[in-house]
Amino acid sequence: MSRAPGLSVRLRLTLSYAGFLMLAGALLLAVVWVFLLRYVPDRALIVSADPDTVVFPVRTNLLRMFAPRAAAALVFLLVFGLVGGWFLAGRMLAPLTRITGAARLAATGSLAHRIRLPGRRDEFRELADAFDTMLAQLEAHVAEQRRFAANASHELRTPLAISKALLDVARADPDRDAGELIDRLQAVNDRAIGLTEALLLVSRAGQRSFTRERVDLSLVAEEATETLLPLAEKHGVTVETRGDIATTVGSQALLLQLAMNLVHNAIVHNLPEHGAVWVGTSVQPGTVVLTVENTGEALDPLLVPTLTEPFRRGTERVHHDHAGVGLGLAIVKTIAQAHDGTLTLATRASGGLHVTVELPRA
Incomplete structure (x- = not known):
């Protein structure tokens, strides 16, 4: 200026x-x-x-x-x-x-430097400390954005490279079955579209550019489980929903996406057979809580905190065809933070994951 x-x-x-x-x-x-x-x-x-x-x-x-x-x-x-x-x-x-x-x-x-103003606390030192905190947050955010951009570029490049390879093979072998080629290109294209939509969702939630309204997490949880029930039946996983009316203020669509991602993640990363998922809501003083718990193989406690990083699929976890693009929990974390909430991951003693989302109470 x-x-x-x-x-x-x-x-x-x-x-x-x-x-x-x-x-x-x-x-x-x-x-x-x-x-x-x-x-x-x-x-x-x-x-x-x-x-x-x-x-x-x-x-x-x-x-x-x-x-x-x-x-x-x-x-x-x-x-x-x-x-x-x-x-x-x-x-x-x-x-x-x-x-x-x-x-x-x-x-x-x-953004790497800090003021670190010495002396007892006063107005100037409070300002300097607040500025140092802001620099630290900005540095972490920029580093995260750079990693995210690099990973996104890599993830987006992969389906494009696969499509190019398939087209090159088809061009070199005109007699190759066109139906098989189309099916594989369709699968690669669907994955690229899903990744692009996930990236747009992360950007939208991070900017907090959404209309806020009263949302009942118990209804959101029920809708998410009903939508993903066919997927749970396909994987042989039982889903149980319980809980109280838990009203918060936020975006109905984003909170539904949050619940969908958690339930989908719990179904996909579960036991090969006879798995279970428990979805619940509760009300605490000043907050409402959504919990999603699933059976599964034992997880390394050191691995759990990294699962919310973008494109982190958890290499030690059970994989299926519906493993997604590696943005499920990253999207959940972004949506929770956009609603002034928190996301907590914890391992279960018998195996699997226990996820807790805590949001401000309406």
């Missing part, structure tokens, strides 16, 4: 200090002058007592003696106020100079 030049904060503080000091000095001299006038007569008063004679001055003489000295005192206060105010303002604004330098450095794209 282009701004017209103006007085610096240090100069304005200096003038304020000097002006206040001048005003305080003038008031003090005025009080002294009024006090002296009460005891000085209008006409000369001579008291004679041998061997000494005492002569009291009149107000006119007092004014001639007081005025020059008062003016000199005010001039001294002005110079002292300007010099001292300039020094004090510089000392007070020194932390702000460091913060400004850090902000300008961040504007160039450098």
Whole structure:
């Protein structure tokens, strides 16, 4: 933003200090002058007592003696106020100079530096600490976005490369069965479309560009389980839904997508047979909770925190044809954060995963 030049904060503080000091000095001299006038007569008063004679001055003489000295005192206060105010303002604004330098450095794209202002807590240090926290969050966010962009480019390049390879094979072998080629191209295309839609959903949820309304998580959970019931039957997984009315404020479509992803993930990553999924809702003080728990093979506790990273499919987990594009839990995390909520993953002692989404209560 282009701004017209103006007085610096240090100069304005200096003038304020000097002006206040001048005003305080003038008031003090005025009080002294009024006090002296009460005891000085209008006409000369001579008291004679041998061997000494005492002569009291009149107000006119007092004014001639007081005025020059008062003016000199005010001039001294002005110079002292300007010099001292300039020094004090510089000392007070020194932390702000460091913060400004850090902000300008961040504007160039450098996010690794920190202010780390020493000293006890005050307004400047609270500002510096808040700025350091913001830089840390921005650095982590930018790093995450870079990883996400790199992974997305890789994931999008894969179906394109497969399609090119299939077309090259078909061109080299004109007698090859066209129906098989079309089916494989259709599968690759569907996967690319699903990945693109998932990326758009992550972007939409991250920007919080959605209309908020009252949403009952229990109804959302029921709709998600009913929609995915055929998939559960295909995999031999039983799904049980239970819970209380749990109302929050947010996007009906995004929260339904959140529940769909969790239930789909629980069905797909389950036992080869006789698996189970439990979906529940509950109400806590100030929050509502959606839980999805599933049976499955034992998971490494060190692996669980990484499952919410984009394109992390969990290489140690059971895979199926419906394993998805690796954005299921990443989308859940983004939607939960967009609704000011939290996502918690935990392993089950008997195997499988326990997922908890906690959102603000309406």
